[in-house]
Amino acid sequence: MGTQIKINNLVKAFGSGSNATRAVDDLSLTIEPGELFFLLGPSGCGKTTLLRMIAGFIDPTSGSIAFNNKTVTHDPPNKRNTGMVFQSYALWPHMTVADNVAFGLKVRKTDPATRDKLVKEALAAVQMDPYADRKPTQLSGGQQQRVALARALVIRPDVLLLDEPLSNLDAKLRNDLRLEIRRICKDAGLTTVYVTHDQKEALSMADRVALLRSGKVVQLGTPVELYRQPKSRFVAEFLGETNLIHATTETYNNNQATLAIEAGRFSATLTQQPERDCLVSVRPEAITLRAPGTPNTLPATVVESAYLGETAQHIVELKGAGHIKIAELNPFGSNSTVHPKPGDNVALELAQSDIVPIQND
Helix, strand or coil: CCCCEEEEEEEEEECCHHHCEEEEEEEEEEECCCCEEEEECCCCCCHHHHHHHHHCCCCCCEEEEEECCEECCCCCHHHCCEEEECCCCCCCCCCCHHHHHHHHHHHCCCCHHHHHHHHHHHHHHCCCHHHCCCCHHHCCHHHHHHHHHHHHHCCCCCEEEEECCCCCCCHHHHHHHHHHHHHHHHHHCCEEEEEECCHHHHHHHCCEEEEEECCEEEEEECHHHHHHCCCEHHHHHHCCCCEEEEEEEEEEECCEEEEEECCEEEEEECCCCCCCEEEEEECHHHEEEECCCCCCCEEEEEEEEEECCCEEEEEEEECCCEEEEEEEECCCCCCCCCCCCCCCEEEEEECHHHEEEEECC
């Protein structure tokens, strides 16, 4: 079930000659059948342009797109059997919810009995069947987005395309709909391509993520791979908070490295030998506060502390690395031995497997 999408050497240039801008720059990807695949990146990175080329709304400058090995590069949207959900919902205000959802089926000349059955099934899938006779203006933003999703699902698309569908909603509703959209896509076995600039959306929903920058994929992998093993400074900083530390490699043997900064030495478990002068990423939650003098730690001084209930955030000064952020989970739990105040001396324990050498781009 589901459709494989193969994108080969795809280019989209706007303008001509030396003034041409490549919104998508020689990009290749394979999206597997039934996969919930995210295109993630900052504004202007090419993710929406790529999505619209997959949909058929924009013609590529060069390269190819294939659905299940059938080339669709220059096919119009109505020949691709894709469903698209836009940021703006794009519902007809004068039509009822049911009529909005039925629109694509009417265009396809589906017989009325089948059409009514499919509309009911689509509305039930997004839990909007009680609202079939209402107009869009009588619905909340979250309800309107569910109707837009039902309209895309009702045509039984081979590929579902979502263009920042939750960006107009408030934070709580976004959180609620993330899991709902994932459930719907997985229940239907749909190959889904989802564009967002929201890293939390991508991390919480995706099977795999392509992080784009300047029209190119800079890293591709599962959310866990991208978060825990970023290859570059851009990836590490785009996907959440991190601490970047310039260190010197002193020893490396059997995947165990000894790194040094002005404050002292620390160990890291690495799959390959780092450069002598290296840049490492350490996530705030990979650092634990210990009492001063604890073995195998780095001495530091607390600058700020903020308790947020189930978590605490600290900023400390670490010689040779500047300000370091620490995210402490369950700060009053059994593992917590330090409750620091600004000016206190503390020790930092760095999780060896979460120290990641990265490219300084």
